[in-house]
Amino acid sequence: MIVSAMLFGIGVYGLVTKRNALRLLFAVEIMINAANLNFIAFGQYLPFEGSAQTALPNAFGQTFVLFSIALAAAEAAVILAIVVVAYRLHKDVDVSELKSLEG
Amino acid sequence: MMVLTVGSAIVALEAKEIVYGAIGLAGSLFGVAALFFLLDAPYVAVFQIAVYIGAVAVLILFTVMLVREEKWAKEAPATSLTKIAGIVTGLAITIALVAAAVDTNLGQYTTISNSATFVDIGQLISTGDAPILLVLALVLAASVVGALTLSRVERGEPK
Numbered sequence: 001m002i003v004s005a006m007l008f009g010i011g012v013y014g015l016v017t018k019r020n021a022l023r024l025l026f027a028v029e030i031m032i033n034a035a036n037l038n039f040i041a042f043g044q045y046l047p048f049e050g051s052a053q054t055a056l057p058n059a060f061g062q063t064f065v066l067f068s069i070a071l072a073a074a075e076a077a078v079i080l081a082i083v084v085v086a087y088r089l090h091k092d093v094d095v096s097e098l099k100s101l102e103g
Numbered sequence: 104m105m106v107l108t109v110g111s112a113i114v115a116l117e118a119k120e121i122v123y124g125a126i127g128l129a130g131s132l133f134g135v136a137a138l139f140f141l142l143d144a145p146y147v148a149v150f151q152i153a154v155y156i157g158a159v160a161v162l163i164l165f166t167v168m169l170v171r172e173e174k175w176a177k178e179a180p181a182t183s184l185t186k187i188a189g190i191v192t193g194l195a196i197t198i199a200l201v202a203a204a205v206d207t208n209l210g211q212y213t214t215i216s217n218s219a220t221f222v223d224i225g226q227l228i229s230t231g232d233a234p235i236l237l238v239l240a241l242v243l244a245a246s247v248v249g250a251l252t253l254s255r256v257e258r259g260e261p262k
Binding site: 005006007008009010012020022023025026027029030033036037040041043044059060061062063065066067069070071072073074075076077078080081082083084085087 | 108109112113115116121124125128131132135138139142143144146147150151154155158159162163166167169170189192193194196197200201204223224226227228232235236239242243246247249250251253254
């Protein structure tokens with residue numbers, strides 16, 4: 001859990017400092033991984049109701065993380081497509097340079 | 104393992120060349136997968152390696168190569184004010200989260216010795232969480248279609 005907190009801190013730092021769209025994607029991925037790590041760690045502590053029969057141990061956290069990983073993959077694919085399009089239009093992926101997005 | 108994960112996460116954000124950053128991100132994801140193994144979740148760890156290191160990292164590397172230019176080398180350095188703000192925010196959140204984790208009474212619970220098997224996860228996914236699985240499949244399909252539509256080069260359009 002401490003590792004997860006450190007990873008999340010690094011992700012927030014990257015999100016605040018960096019201006020490159022790909023670096024921002026890195027930061028978001030790191031934060032998602034921190035959250036997943038926390039799910040697994042808490043899942044180890046989760047006492048499942050009726051676990052006396054040991055039919056279903058703590059599979060909830062792991063199941064949730066599987067869904068989360070799949071979602072993160074979809075999100076990464078979309079962001080990368082957006083980055084490619086932005087590069088093709090502007091020859092630049094610095095988010096503060098994308099002035100045409102301003103209203 | 105902690106050192107590998109956190110260190111390569113820092114490398115991913117601070118490397119001068121963005122290709123090294125992508126490789127650092129892959130190392131960090133691998134460290135997380137190893138931590139999953141250590142936490143008695145081998146199925147999730149294998150999934151993490153397959154999806155993240157197999158697909159996402161390769162995707163990112165390809166994008167970096169597509170978008171690569173000399174301009175990458177001289178990426179505008181963050182001003183010192185933003186940098187300090189970022190470090191302060193990151194540190195504050197880290198300390199708050201660690202304090203919250205230490206402050207709980209989780210220590211009095213014992214970890215469950217029998218970890219979840221593949222069968223349990225499969226049962227959960229295919230029975231109770233089946234609607235989530237279906238919605239997730241739709242979201243994945245929609246995102247793939249969206250990504251393809253976005254990156255399609257119009258015929259006749261000067262590239």
